[in-house]
Amino acid sequence: MRSTDEPVMGVPGSDGRFGRFGGRFVPETLVPACEQLDAAFTEAWADPAFRAELHALLRDYAGRPSILTDCTRLGAELGCRVLLKREDLNHTGSHKINNVLGQALLAKRMGKTRLVAETGAGQHGVATATAAALFGMECIVYMGEVDMARQALNVFRMRLLGAEVRPATTGSRTLKDAVNEAMRHWVAVVDSTHYCLGSVMGPHPYPFMVREFHRVIGDEAREQCRALLDGADPDVVVACVGGGSNAAGIFSGFAELPGVELVGAEPAGGAAVGHGIPGVVHGMLSYLMQDDVGQVQEAESISAGLDYPGVGPEHAHLADIGRARYEPVTDAEVLDAFELLARTEGIITALESAHAVAWVAREARGGELVGKVVLVNLSGRGDKDVAQVADLLGDRYVGG
Numbered sequence: 001m002r003s004t005d006e007p008v009m010g011v012p013g014s015d016g017r018f019g020r021f022g023g024r025f026v027p028e029t030l031v032p033a034c035e036q037l038d039a040a041f042t043e044a045w046a047d048p049a050f051r052a053e054l055h056a057l058l059r060d061y062a063g064r065p066s067i068l069t070d071c072t073r074l075g076a077e078l079g080c081r082v083l084l085k086r087e088d089l090n091h092t093g094s095h096k097i098n099n100v101l102g103q104a105l106l107a108k109r110m111g112k113t114r115l116v117a118e119t120g121a122g123q124h125g126v127a128t129a130t131a132a133a134l135f136g137m138e139c140i141v142y143m144g145e146v147d148m149a150r151q152a153l154n155v156f157r158m159r160l161l162g163a164e165v166r167p168a169t170t171g172s173r174t175l176k177d178a179v180n181e182a183m184r185h186w187v188a189v190v191d192s193t194h195y196c197l198g199s200v201m202g203p204h205p206y207p208f209m210v211r212e213f214h215r216v217i218g219d220e221a222r223e224q225c226r227a228l229l230d231g232a233d234p235d236v237v238v239a240c241v242g243g244g245s246n247a248a249g250i251f252s253g254f255a256e257l258p259g260v261e262l263v264g265a266e267p268a269g270g271a272a273v274g275h276g277i278p279g280v281v282h283g284m285l286s287y288l289m290q291d292d293v294g295q296v297q298e299a300e301s302i303s304a305g306l307d308y309p310g311v312g313p314e315h316a317h318l319a320d321i322g323r324a325r326y327e328p329v330t331d332a333e334v335l336d337a338f339e340l341l342a343r344t345e346g347i348i349t350a351l352e353s354a355h356a357v358a359w360v361a362r363e364a365r366g367g368e369l370v371g372k373v374v375l376v377n378l379s380g381r382g383d384k385d386v387a388q389v390a391d392l393l394g395d396r397y398v399g400g
């Protein structure tokens with residue numbers, strides 16, 4: 001048990017638990033690899049030289065710090081002040097680059113020459129392939145066969161970046177199967193290879209390590225907000241939640257400030273925190289979408305990047321202790337928010353991030369945010385989603 005004066009989003013126990021969630025539920029053969037990674041990360045994260053090297057990479061390659069945009073037209077329409085943390089402006093178009101640069105640098109420090117990753121919609125695979133190209137590392141990305149067909153352009157991007165894309169052909173042939181295959185591969189070649197996991201999930205130390213690599217989002221945003229708001233903090237911080245990494249990154253900058261409300265926006269068809277049941281998958285204990293007999297269920301959402309049936313264990317814990325709340329958002333609300341942000345602010349957002357905007361729009365229109373300052377983590381840009389939205393809404397714009 002952690003005592004109450006410990007930070008809300010601090011270091012988990014050596015067992016990797018956030019309250020009752022998290023841990024390390026892996027086969028015996030994977031335990032040494034996880035322990036080695038845990039030790040290497042702990043040592044590197046305490047080393048100012050590692051931090052400085054990562055900081056320089058984030059600045060000179062990824063384009064950090066990402067800016068904070070004060071949305072005056074959107075704010076006027078909604079009756080509250082909306083600030084966007086612009087992770088969409090990072091190299092490769094989302095927050096994912098923060099994590100992969102951190103893990104690639106750590107892998108190099110550990111003497112590894114290969115990265116293996118899983119990907120669903122392809123965004124994390126592209127980010128990992130990017131980092132591998134930058135570091136001159138070999139890269140293998142497991143992707144469900146079904147996802148490979150649905151996201152052919154991202155498969156091409158990964159190959160262009162020099163990665164090998166391997167189909168996951170088991171189970172439903174989607175993200176959860178790609179994670180299983182990537183882990184299986186890692187066990188066999190752990191001496192040469194680092195498993196670059198894409199969100200705050202999996203066995204300890206991944207949920208903790210990935211959150212720390214995204215902490216930069218929250219640390220920057222807190223200081224940017226204080227500079228803009230004469231030293232004040234926002235009233236609410238909102239982020240979309242798939243596995244939960246962009247949310248964990250921005251929440252970590254505000255979790256120790258009790259006056260700041262934390263909200264995670266989940267797809268209504270995959271509300272792991274809202275409707276999940278505690279269970280073990282991919283090496284962690286967390287809330288999971290399960291059917292009556294405990295089989296992991298496919299999440300369903302308009303945005304492929306949020307189609308993960310579980311959520312990172314720290315979010316399960318934050319929900320449990322009441323520090324953050326997780327709210328479902330429907331596909332229709334997401335499309336509406338996608339259009340709203342484009343029309344009022346000239347920003348075409350990723351459909352994932354539009355979940356966070358959609359929550360703000362719904363609450364504001366219901367009168368819940370009058371006069372409040374709301375900080376939204378805009379996790380990614382929407383170029384990848386425009387063709388899909390045109391299919392869904394194109395009729396509305398004909399001749400317009």
Ligand SMILES: *Cc1c(COP(=O)(O)O)cnc(C)c1O
Nearest residue numbers: 199242243244245246352379380
């Ligand atoms: C991958 C992705 C997400 C979902 O992942 P989290 O780990 O929940 O952050 C959200 N937004 C964008 C733009 C993504 O690419």
